[in-house]
Amino acid sequence: GAGVSQTPSNKVTEKGKYVELRCDPISGHTALYWYRQSLGQGPEFLIYFQGTGAADDSGLPNDRFFAVRPEGSVSTLKIQRTERGDSAVYLCASSLGLAGNSPLHFGNGTRLTVT
Amino acid sequence: GESVGLHLPTLSVQEGDNSIINCAYSNSASDYFIWYKQESGKGPQFIIDIRSNMDKRQGQRVTVLLNKTVKHLSLQIAATQPGDSAVYFCAENGRGGADGLTFGKGTHLIIQP
Numbered sequence: 001g002a003g004v005s006q007t008p009s010n011k012v013t014e015k016g017k018y019v020e021l022r023c024d025p026i027s028g029h030t031a032l033y034w035y036r037q038s039l040g041q042g043p044e045f046l047i048y049f050q051g052t053g054a055a056d057d058s059g060l061p062n063d064r065f066f067a068v069r070p071e072g073s074v075s076t077l078k079i080q081r082t083e084r085g086d087s088a089v090y091l092c093a094s095s096l097g098l099a100g101n102s103p104l105h106f107g108n109g110t111r112l113t114v115t
Numbered sequence: 116g117e118s119v120g121l122h123l124p125t126l127s128v129q130e131g132d133n134s135i136i137n138c139a140y141s142n143s144a145s146d147y148f149i150w151y152k153q154e155s156g157k158g159p160q161f162i163i164d165i166r167s168n169m170d171k172r173q174g175q176r177v178t179v180l181l182n183k184t185v186k187h188l189s190l191q192i193a194a195t196q197p198g199d200s201a202v203y204f205c206a207e208n209g210r211g212g213a214d215g216l217t218f219g220k221g222t223h224l225i226i227q228p
Contacts, residue, residue, distance in 0.1 A: 004158070033215060042204050042218030043159065056215065091158055103149050104216060106158030 002026070004107035006092050012113045013082055021077040021110045025094030032075050033104060034067055035091040043091055043106075049075060050098075082114045127225040134195050136222045138188040138205035145209030149216065150179060150190045152201045159204060162190070192224075200226045 005024040013019050025032050031050055035043035045059040049069045057067070064082075069075040079086055089111050093104035128134045140148075146167035151159035165172045165179045165188075172179050178191040188205050202223050206216040 040220070042206075042220050045215045045217070048215050059215075093158075101147065103161045103164055105161065106151075108156070108158045 004092055004094055004105055006090075006107035006110050008110055009108065010111045010113075012115060015082060015084060015114055017082050019079050019082055019112065021079075021090050021092075021112070023075045023077070023092030023107060025073065025075070025092070026105055027073075029094035029096055029105070030072070031095045031098060032069060033093045033095075034075070034077050035093065035106075037089045037091055037109070039088075046077075046090075079112075082112075084114045087112055087114045124220070125223045125225065127227055128195055129227050130197060131194055134192045134199070134224060136190045136192075136203050136205075136224065138190075138219055140186050140188060140205070140207050140209070140219075142207060142209030142217075143183075143186065145207035147208040148179070148181060148188050149206045150177075150188075151204045151206060151218075152199075153204065153221070154201045162203075195224075195226050197226050197228070200224060 004026055007022045011019055033048040034046040036046055037043045047057040047060055047067050048055055052069055052072045064080045067075060067077045077090060089109040091106050091109045093106040095102045095104050149164040150162040152162050153159045163174045163177050163179050165181050167183060170181050176193045180189045190203060192199055202221040204218050204221045206218045208216055
C-alpha cells in the first residue's frame with residue numbers, strides 16, 4: 001500500500017509569504033504528526049492529531065504556525081509571514097496507534113526554503 | 116538539554132563488518148524506543164523497536180539492546196552492506212507523558228568498500 005505522501009517535495013518562498021504544506025497519511029492511520037528537521041539535527045515535534053482534533057500542539061514555535069486535519073485524514077501545515085529561520089524539512093508521519101505504542105511512518109518531507 | 120543523544124556523529128566501518136551505534140537517553144519515564152534510518156532526501160524509515168520490558172530484540176541483521184540501568188540503547192547491524200550507509204536516529208516516547216517521539220541528533224554511518 002501507499003506510504004505517507006507529502007506535497008510539495010520542495011517549496012521556495014520569499015520572506016513574509018504564506019505557505020501550505022500537505023500530508024496524506026497512510027489509510028486507516030488515526031494519528032498524524034508533524035515534525036521539523038533542520039540540517040544535521042533529528043526531527044523535532046511540532047503537533048499531532050488524533051482524528052480531526054489537534055491533541056497536542058505544544059511543539060509549534062509560535063502563532064505563525066497552524067495545522068488542520070478537517071476530515072481526519074489529510075492534514076495541512078500552514079505558515080504565515082514566513083521567516084528565513086523557518087527553512088527546514090517538514091516531515092509528516094502517521095501511526096495506527098499512539099506513538100507510545102506503535103512506530104511512526106514518515107513521508108519524505110517538504111523541503112522549505114525561505115529566501 | 117536533549118533527552119536523547121548519540122555518542123558519535125559519524126561512524127565508518129568496512130563493508131561486511133558489524134557496526135554498533137549507541138544512544139543515551141535521560142528520561143527514565145520512556146518505555147518505548149525506536150531506531151530509524153534516514154537516507155539523503157528521504158524521511159526516517161522504521162528499523163526496529165523495543166519496549167522497556169525487554170532488553171534485547173532481533174530483526175533481520177539488526178539487534179537492539181536496551182540497558183535501562185544506565186539509560187543506554189544500541190543498534191547492532193551485522194555484515195554491513197553499502198545500502199546501510201545512512202543517518203541513524205534513536206527515538207523515545209518520553210515527551211513528559213505527551214504523545215509523540217523525541218529524537219536524538221543522529222549518527223552518520225559510512226560503509227567503506
